[in-house]
Amino acid sequence: MQKNYTSHGPDEQTHGVASGRVVILGTGGTIAGTAEDASDNVGYRAAQLGVEQLLVAIPPLANYLLETEQVAQLDSKDMDFATWQRLALRVEAHLARPDVAGLVITHGTDTLEETAYFLQRVLAPKKPVVLTAAMRPATALQKDGPQNLLDAVTLALDPRASGVLLAFAGQVHSAEQVRKIHSYKVDAFASVDGARLACIEEGQIRWLAAAPVTGDAVGTKALSASSIDAWPRIEIVMNYVGANGSAVRALLAQGVDGLVVAGTGNGSLSVGLEAALREAQSAGVSVWRSTRCDAGPVTSSTEALPSAGALSPVKARIELLLTLLWQKCGAQSR
The missing domain is CATH 3.40.50.1170 (L-asparaginase, N-terminal domain)
Structure with missing residues (x-):
């Protein structure tokens, strides 16, 4: 897209405004x-x-x-x-x-x-x-x-x-x-x-607090290595009263690379939904567990599905997308 440039003010510092x-x-x-x-x-x-x-x-x-x-x-x-x-x-x-x-x-x-x-x-x-x-x-x-x-x-x-x-x-x-x-x-x-x-x-x-220290960047190389259509498909499902896993099985039938589940509370899942998610995991689909709560992490355990930590469901989806995209492009796993 064509760039439009506008400079305001004759100098990089005007009327006491910070330069740059x-x-x-x-x-x-x-x-x-x-x-x-x-x-x-x-x-x-x-x-x-x-x-x-x-x-x-x-x-x-x-x-x-x-x-x-x-x-x-x-x-x-x-x-x-x-x-x-x-x-x-x-x-x-x-x-x-x-x-x-x-x-x-x-x-x-x-x-x-x-x-x-x-x-x-x-x-x-x-x-x-x-x-x-x-x-x-x-x-x-x-x-x-x-x-x-x-x-x-x-x-x-x-x-x-x-x-x-x-x-x-x-x-x-x-x-x-x-x-x-x-x-x-x-x-x-x-x-x-x-x-x-x-x-x-x-x-x-x-x-009020120090700006967060920036971590390692995934980098843009993986973004350009394949077409957008080839990026991993990650979907979000949710636990709620009566969740039986049918949505997970429908997505699995369509073809999906990863699933993030917005669990209740500390990432808890109904029996039916967890069973469907484990079926997806066994079929090679990456499954991460988040929470539909507004705040708080999902604690990890060896028995439960992998935790997304403190990431919200939408941010966990992005993290999983980038993880799979990086792996797909042959970069070293984090």
Whole structure:
């Protein structure tokens, strides 16, 4: 996709703003959405405005040295592997540039936590890669996108920031811990076990905890080694009253490479569901056990199916996807 560049301000430091170039990558979402009625916060169309248009509505960003690129333009409920692949490669390319201090990615809220975790595991960046979004469209009477985007740029320039982060509603979360916890409120995200990293208050970042140390990156080589259609198929199933395993057997009949089960409590499973999952495991399907609870790990035991640890079901799916993709591409197993 053609890149569009915009530099704001004559110098890298203007009016006391921290120096450094920030690259903003647009992918669409509610932050770029529009509605016919300014009082309508739900009946809008996502991904209608380009990232350049979003910047024009935020005058303070004129004090920063910015560069923009429209990587995708979609509603994040429709996020796909092809966009993930393209986004990871563009982020990697910009991170390698010595003039770039950090990146910001505008995204929809629905699958933001999945994209954030994917990028963290693939790239494990030392520079900050900050995702941001909005719960209200750009045409709303009280839009939240402009402040979130301004905060994200501020965070991307903070020398203490690193890794993939979320700047949203004045809060900073890590890719590993963040989850969307509300369907409508403007403060829709929280960190598991209350592990938020910082608050952004009037352009100042108040750190509450050290930014997480970035681990080893899976790398982008495996992403490009095979076509998207050849990526492992990982599905999520859930334990609930009456779960009998029929969904697992249907998926097994279709052909699936891995299954993540969102168990109850500490990853507990009904007798029928566990039996079906063990059938899948015996057939060569990788099975990981997570929990449908909002927080807390699934403890491991030699008798139970493999645990996904503290990963949510959607993040466990990404971890299993990358594990199988890496193995498939012949890389050394972690």
